[in-house]
Amino acid sequence: MTVFYGGAFLVLGLLLGSFYACIGYRIPNNISIIKPGSRCDNCLKPLKWYMNIPVISYICLKGKCSYCKAHIDISSLIVELFTGITFMCSYLYYGLTADIIVPLILISACSVTAVSDFKYYYVSDRVVFGSTLLILITYISFSSFNDYKLKIVGMVVLFVIMLLVKIVGDKVFKRESLGGGDVKLMLPIGLALGTFNGLLSLFVASVLALIAYFLLDEKYNENLIPFGPFLLLSCIIIYILSSMGYVF
Numbered sequence: 247m248t249v250f251y252g253g254a255f256l257v258l259g260l261l262l263g264s265f266y267a268c269i270g271y272r273i274p275n276n277i278s279i280i281k282p283g284s285r286c287d288n289c290l291k292p293l294k295w296y297m298n299i300p301v302i303s304y305i306c307l308k309g310k311c312s313y314c315k316a317h318i319d320i321s322s323l324i325v326e327l328f329t330g331i332t333f334m335c336s337y338l339y340y341g342l343t344a345d346i347i348v349p350l351i352l353i354s355a356c357s358v359t360a361v362s363d364f365k366y367y368y369v370s371d372r373v374v375f376g377s378t379l380l381i382l383i384t385y386i387s388f389s390s391f392n393d394y395k396l397k398i399v400g401m402v403v404l405f406v407i408m409l410l411v412k413i414v415g416d417k418v419f420k421r422e423s424l425g426g427g428d429v430k431l432m433l434p435i436g437l438a439l440g441t442f443n444g445l446l447s448l449f450v451a452s453v454l455a456l457i458a459y460f461l462l463d464e465k466y467n468e469n470l471i472p473f474g475p476f477l478l479l480s481c482i483i484i485y486i487l488s489s490m491g492y493v494f
């Protein structure tokens with residue numbers, strides 16, 4: 247049964263990953279999430295179902311649109327694989343319990359934000375507030391207020407800290423130091439992790455972003471590096487390490 251459910255979570259993650267990559271592209275470009283259906287971003291021709299199978303279609307079409315031969319952005323493949331594999335791993339670790347819900351919400355938010363922020367420097371309010379609300383509903387449904395009241399405190403503390411960092415940073419550097427979306431992302435992250443682990447994940451995110459900054463130096467030469475995906479990825483890492491008992 248484990249193999250069956252593991253496979254089911256992998257497929258679910260691949261399909262959702264394909265959808266997340268799509269909305270990560272559509273939201274910043276003001277295109278409706280529902281209509282039109284899947285299409286080539288270059289020639290705008292609608293895709294047939296067999297051109298839209300996660301991972302497999304990309305490999306079979308050798309990463310090109312079958313109509314106009316334009317390159318299909320590899321980001322969708324990466325997001326599909328990331329979502330599929332992390333969904334499967336979440337199932338293998340947490341099983342079919344309520345504990346799996348919050349990691350799946352965080353993975354989903356990370357997948358959408360990876361596309362929207364890396365490509366368009368855009369963190370969607372819908373992703374921020376939607377994931378915060380879903381985590382809150384999960385807490386209310388499956389645990390007692392005593393279990394999650396400190397998480398709510400963490401959400402407020404992290405949000406205020408990031409807001410202060412942004413206000414001071416903007417003054418010191420005389421330009422936007424942190425995006426408003428990065429500050430707002432403290433809501434779902436603080437709510438998922440609480441104060442201490444939230445701060446720890448901020449530190450990990452900064453280290454990851456710094457490493458990426460040096461690796462991607464040429465591409466992001468305006469000293470701007472999207473921070474949102476690193477914040478959410480670190481949040482997932484710390485959340486899982488915390489579940490395993492490696493961090494507080």
Ligand SMILES: [Zn+2]
Pocket residue numbers: 286287288289290291311312313314315316
């Ligand atoms: Zn095309």
